[in-house]
Amino acid sequence: MKYVPFGAELEGVPNIMVDSLRSPDTVLELSHWPGNRTPAPYKADTSTEIVLNFLRSPERDYYLGRAAAVSNDHFDIDGLLSTWALLHPEDALARADLLVRAAYAADFGTYIDEQSIYPCLALNAFEQHALQPLIYNSGWTGEQITGYLYRCALAMVAECLDRPERLRHLWAEEHRGLRASLEAIRTGRARVTENTELDLAIIESDDPLHDYAVNAATSCLRVLTVVGGSTFCFKYRYESFVELITRPASPRIRLDALVEELNSREQRPGRWVSESVVTAHPRLQLYSRAGAPSVSSITLEQFLDTLSLYIAEGASAPSLQWRAAHGWEHEAGIPRPPSMRKGEKSYANQASSDG
Amino acid sequence: MAELTPHTPRLVEVGGKQLLVLQTETGTHVVSAVCPHRGAPLVEGFVVEGMIVCPWHRSIFELETGAPISGPCGQPLAVFSPVIQDGLIYIESESA
Numbered sequence: 001m002k003y004v005p006f007g008a009e010l011e012g013v014p015n016i017m018v019d020s021l022r023s024p025d026t027v028l029e030l031s032h033w034p035g036n037r038t039p040a041p042y043k044a045d046t047s048t049e050i051v052l053n054f055l056r057s058p059e060r061d062y063y064l065g066r067a068a069a070v071s072n073d074h075f076d077i078d079g080l081l082s083t084w085a086l087l088h089p090e091d092a093l094a095r096a097d098l099l100v101r102a103a104y105a106a107d108f109g110t111y112i113d114e115q116s117i118y119p120c121l122a123l124n125a126f127e128q129h130a131l132q133p134l135i136y137n138s139g140w141t142g143e144q145i146t147g148y149l150y151r152c153a154l155a156m157v158a159e160c161l162d163r164p165e166r167l168r169h170l171w172a173e174e175h176r177g178l179r180a181s182l183e184a185i186r187t188g189r190a191r192v193t194e195n196t197e198l199d200l201a202i203i204e205s206d207d208p209l210h211d212y213a214v215n216a217a218t219s220c221l222r223v224l225t226v227v228g229g230s231t232f233c234f235k236y237r238y239e240s241f242v243e244l245i246t247r248p249a250s251p252r253i254r255l256d257a258l259v260e261e262l263n264s265r266e267q268r269p270g271r272w273v274s275e276s277v278v279t280a281h282p283r284l285q286l287y288s289r290a291g292a293p294s295v296s297s298i299t300l301e302q303f304l305d306t307l308s309l310y311i312a313e314g315a316s317a318p319s320l321q322w323r324a325a326h327g328w329e330h331e332a333g334i335p336r337p338p339s340m341r342k343g344e345k346s347y348a349n350q351a352s353s354d355g
Numbered sequence: 356m357a358e359l360t361p362h363t364p365r366l367v368e369v370g371g372k373q374l375l376v377l378q379t380e381t382g383t384h385v386v387s388a389v390c391p392h393r394g395a396p397l398v399e400g401f402v403v404e405g406m407i408v409c410p411w412h413r414s415i416f417e418l419e420t421g422a423p424i425s426g427p428c429g430q431p432l433a434v435f436s437p438v439i440q441d442g443l444i445y446i447e448s449e450s451a
Contacts, residue, residue: 074393074411075393075394076393128427128429132391132392132428132429132430133430135391135392135394135430136391136430136431136433137433139371139372140389140394141373141389141394142389142390142394142395142396143394144394145389145393145394146393146394149393149394270404271403271404273401273403273408275401275410279410280411283413287403287404287406287408287415288404289404289405289406290424291406291415291424291425292408292413292415292425
């Protein structure tokens with residue numbers, strides 16, 4: 001078993017696909033992505049936990065004997081830990097508890113405990129400081145970048161799990177920011193209000209908070225952050241995109257009409273934009289030349305009233321709702337994930353034929 | 356130029372590299388089609404207020420300069436200076 005980057009190198013190679021959807025040569029899919037064909041006994045909230053369940057199963061040797069490679073069509077920590085676990089089964093099983101918590105924290109962007117957050121911060125910092133500077137101006141394709149990130153980061157997984165302190169100089173600053181955000185929430189300087197009926201949490205703070213702290217503060221999957229009273233960001237959490245096993249996820253309500261209404265009310269420069277609900281972690285926020293989210297002219301009370309009413313109405317309008325399900329990628333206008341594009345025109349071909 | 360739809364990235368290949376051509380209120384821009392963070396296809400992103408937003412992790416780049424404005428990507432997006440002549444867009448081949 002070896003890692004083979006998704007793309008041309010993987011064609012014709014029997015593979016186990018982790019944390020993404022099957023390709024024609026896939027013999028086993030171990031993924032929490034919507035539309036996955038992961039065997040039921042292995043299912044779990046993260047792909048890493050799915051892989052660990054597989055490694056403990058009686059079918060393990062059968063599939064490992066049939067597959068020559070493990071692959072994934074995108075790079076993230078859950079994908080990286082899943083891949084590493086398949087490549088190093090005994091090492092992974094020996095660290096199973098930490099792997100599960102680290103993958104959960106990284107993929108769902110939430111704080112569980114110090115021990116599991118260190119590997120997340122270390123791996124992200126290694127990628128950011130050591131790997132990403134080489135990507136700029138490389139001219140690589142997306143698949144080449146993904147392959148490069150996996151090949152380099154796989155060599156760092158054991159180190160980041162066992163001795164993350166060795167890279168502390170790279171992640172200490174982010175960790176301080178995360179601790180400050182957790183403390184702001186704990187002491188009430190940042191206020192958390194939950195409307196469980198709408199599955200909506202409102203988190204108000206004077207300064208932006210670390211996402212991991214925000215998500216750790218609530219189990220609601222619809223989250224509105226309010227910074228300084230007038231900078232709003234509404235998001236659907238990643239848990240409502242993947243196939244979540246441990247709890248039901250509320251549907252995502254399509255936001256197009258709400259965006260229209262906010263744009264008609266907004267007096268400050270910029271434009272409200274909502275990403276498609278059929279993306280991993282969509283946000284609704286005001287974009288201006290200064291970036292996003294930008295300060296809005298809409299008051300907190302007005303925004304909350306409008307958002308709450310919209311979600312409540314959407315909750316009783318099935319046509320406005322989206323849930324993870326088979327066939328999700330076929331929705332109009334939604335780009336298919338890379339691992340499902342085989343047989344379609346590649347970007348290069350598309351560009352050539354476009355002239 | 357006539358084939359461009361305002362605010363809609365168009366994917367082209369020049370010198371073996373994938374580029375996006377965009378027309379916005381700030382002019383015509385040619386940028387790399389691949390996000391320098393984790394390689395996302397920026398043709399699937401969206402354009403707003405002279406910026407392009409990565410579809411995967413929401414890194415925001417200024418189209419004029421490629422500078423990262425916010426998001427997880429600390430690296431700039433490669434940009435190319437277009438020359439428009441007789442309705443066609445040219446960029447220097449060595450810059451691509």
